[in-house]
Structure formats: C-alpha cells, structure tokens
Amino acid sequence: SQQGEEDPQALSIQEGENATMNCSYKTSINNLQWYRQNSGRGLVHLILIRSNEREKHSGRLRVTLDTSKKSSSLLITASRAADTASYFCATDARTGNQFYFGTGTSLTVIP
Amino acid sequence: DAGVIQSPRHEVTEMGQEVTLRCKLISGHNSLFWYRQTMMRGLELLIYFNNNVPIDDSGMPEDRFSAKMPNASFSTLKIQPSEPRDSAVYFCASSSASDRGLFEAFFGQGTRLTVV
Numbered sequence: 001s002q003q004g005e006e007d008p009q010a011l012s013i014q015e016g017e018n019a020t021m022n023c024s025y026k027t028s029i030n031n032l033q034w035y036r037q038n039s040g041r042g043l044v045h046l047i048l049i050r051s052n053e054r055e056k057h058s059g060r061l062r063v064t065l066d067t068s069k070k071s072s073s074l075l076i077t078a079s080r081a082a083d084t085a086s087y088f089c090a091t092d093a094r095t096g097n098q099f100y101f102g103t104g105t106s107l108t109v110i111p
Numbered sequence: 112d113a114g115v116i117q118s119p120r121h122e123v124t125e126m127g128q129e130v131t132l133r134c135k136l137i138s139g140h141n142s143l144f145w146y147r148q149t150m151m152r153g154l155e156l157l158i159y160f161n162n163n164v165p166i167d168d169s170g171m172p173e174d175r176f177s178a179k180m181p182n183a184s185f186s187t188l189k190i191q192p193s194e195p196r197d198s199a200v201y202f203c204a205s206s207s208a209s210d211r212g213l214f215e216a217f218f219g220q221g222t223r224l225t226v227v
Binding site: 103 | 115144153156167202204206211212213214215216217218219220221
C-alpha cells in the first residue's frame with residue numbers, strides 16, 4: 001500500500017469475543033484514523049487519534065498509537081455480527097496532508 | 112447535508128470510450144480526495160485537492176487520467192481512453208484541513224466502473 005499495512009488480513013471470531021487489528025505506517029503523521037467499510041459501500045469514519053495521544057476510546061472501540069514504533073491497534077470489544085466489515089487505518093501524513101490507507105483487515109463475526 | 116454524492120453509481124463502458132466520474136463535496140470542506148479500490152491493490156490515492164488546487168497527483172496512474180475541481184463543491188475524474196484494467200470502484204472523499212492536520216474524511220458511495 002502507499003502508506004501502511006494492517007494485520008491480520010482476515011480475522012474470524014465468535015460473537016461476544018474481542019477483535020484486535022494492527023496497523024503499521026511509514027512516515028511521520030499528524031493523526032491516524034480508523035475506518036470501516038461494509039461490502040459494496042463507502043468507508044465510514046470510526047475514530048481519530050492525534051500523534052500526541054497514546055490511547056482513545058469510543059464506545060466499544062479502543063485505539064492505541066505508538067509513534068516510536070509507527071503502529072496503531074484497534075480493539076473492538078464484545079463483538080457483534082453487525083461488526084462484520086473491513087477495517088482500515090488511514091494516516092494523515094505530516095508532510096502534504098494526504099490520507100493514505102492501509103490494506104485493511106476483513107473481520108467476520110460469527111453469530 | 113446529504114453527504115458526499117458520487118455519480119454515476121455504476122458505469123459499464125467499452126474499451127476506448129471516455130468515462131467521467133462526478134463528485135459533490137460536503138459544503139464547507141476544503142479537501143477532496145479521489146481513490147481507486149481493487150482487490151489486488153486495495154485503496155489507492157489518485158489525487159488530492161486542497162482549496163480547489165491539485166496538491167498531489169502522483170497517484171494518477173497515467174496521462175489517460177485527469178481530475179478537475181472547477182469550484183469548491185464539485186470535482187470530476189476523467190479517463191480517456193478507458194481500458195479494461197481501469198475497472199475498479201472509484202471513491203471520492205472530502206475533509207477539512209487545518210494547521211493540525213486533516214479532520215475525518217467523508218466518503219461517497221463510490222462508482223463501480225467496468226470497462227469491457
């Protein structure tokens with residue numbers, strides 16, 4: 001990808017379990033954002049974490065950021081079948097203000 | 112606001128034809144992005160506009176691709192002539208840029224382009 005990589009590429013869990021996805025990126029950033037994409041739809045913004053923040057919560061979502069390792073993680077707690085989607089991290093590069101997306105993690109939550 | 116609106120939603124065209132994809136931004140946003148999504152290459156940033164000015168078009172694959180932003184609320188992506196390998200879903204997204212970086216991006220529903 002142009003900027004980062006998510007892992008795993010695919011994740012399958014049972015409903016109620018937690019799902020963790022990781023993102024690595026390459027350059028200095030202003031912020032990092034996570035997006036969700038349902039099949040055949042556009043991406044929807046989930047959460048934004050700034051480069052001077054280390055952790056952020058929003059509902060069942062928890063995001064961490066380690067700028068020294070150029071990595072982030074997204075944790076979805078108590079997963080639901082409706083969480084089934086692809087999840088992407090996007091970095092706002094410090095130079096140039098572009099959004100670059102990672103390769104995405106395909107999450108399947110089995111009811 | 113109705114969000115970012117893309118048209119058409121689906122386009123099927125023959126190789127060699129000109130294709131024009133359209134995008135209406137969210138009012139007040141000053142940043143516009145065009146992306147292409149395929150299974151093989153994921154989400155690729157094609158071009159980025161800020162305040163109607165193209166800032167980075169390094170992702171535009173070839174001279175066959177061109178993008179314009181004639182005003183603050185509208186953009187077009189043109190492919191001329193189209194080729195089968197251009198088949199993909201094309202997304203536009205708008206955002207606001209500040210001195211602290213970009214705010215969240217709002218995506219359109221995409222245009223699924225098939226070139227036969």
